[in-house]
Amino acid sequence: MKQYLLYVLFVLTIGSMVALSASLFGDDNDLNAFYEEDIPLAASIDTELGDFADTFAVLSETFDEPIRESDISQMERLAADPTLDEAMPHPLGTINVIFEARPTTLTVEAEVYREDGTYLILYFSGDEDVVEALDERIMAYYDELGI
Template structure:
């Protein structure tokens, strides 16, 4: 009888240990599953790239980005972007929708969304974000990285 009680106690302890392990790792598995589900939902988020510029360098920055497109970004669009980010009423550190640029890329028309974050610590500094079709954003990103390499950044 002692052996049977000892065996039952052993089974009870083992079952408790298994339950504790399942509880701990089961929670982690649920968290991982939720993260994967959230990631799958985020696949709808458009690809983005960014570049920073001083306010005075915006025309040159957009001329650099124009190398990616079949036709350069219009001066009128660049001037509107410059005017918008130079607006002193824009709060620092907040991302603003600045423009939607219709551009020609590899023979087809597409739209690039331009958002900007403005900082005014020592002059006006702007961080531009570009979203749109994946191939266009990747081409912009490649051009931006090449530019940063040229600068040694």
């Protein structure tokens, strides 16, 4: 009887391993579709808190009209909050912009680092064509700086 129970346990173990392998390494279409739908396209730029307004002046060149000063100063105040956890994305808000004569909205998030001053990584998400144009402007800006 003991040998029979060991045999059943062995068969169940092998079956479980096969099922686990199939679920882990099986068709990833559902998983890929989940990630593609839930992760918005984003552009990012690195800046110091002291250069916040200047960074937005560069980014404003992408749009038909500059980003409003009130939006920039509000986001700067939020990014300067000393209670923000480091290395965690924090929402700074949304900004309304006009891109190619079309009004649209960008969502802005920031990761904060405070080693030698306050350093930020800003993330911008929104309509795909707007984010791609913004990313092109950021890359051109990095080229201008020689980065």
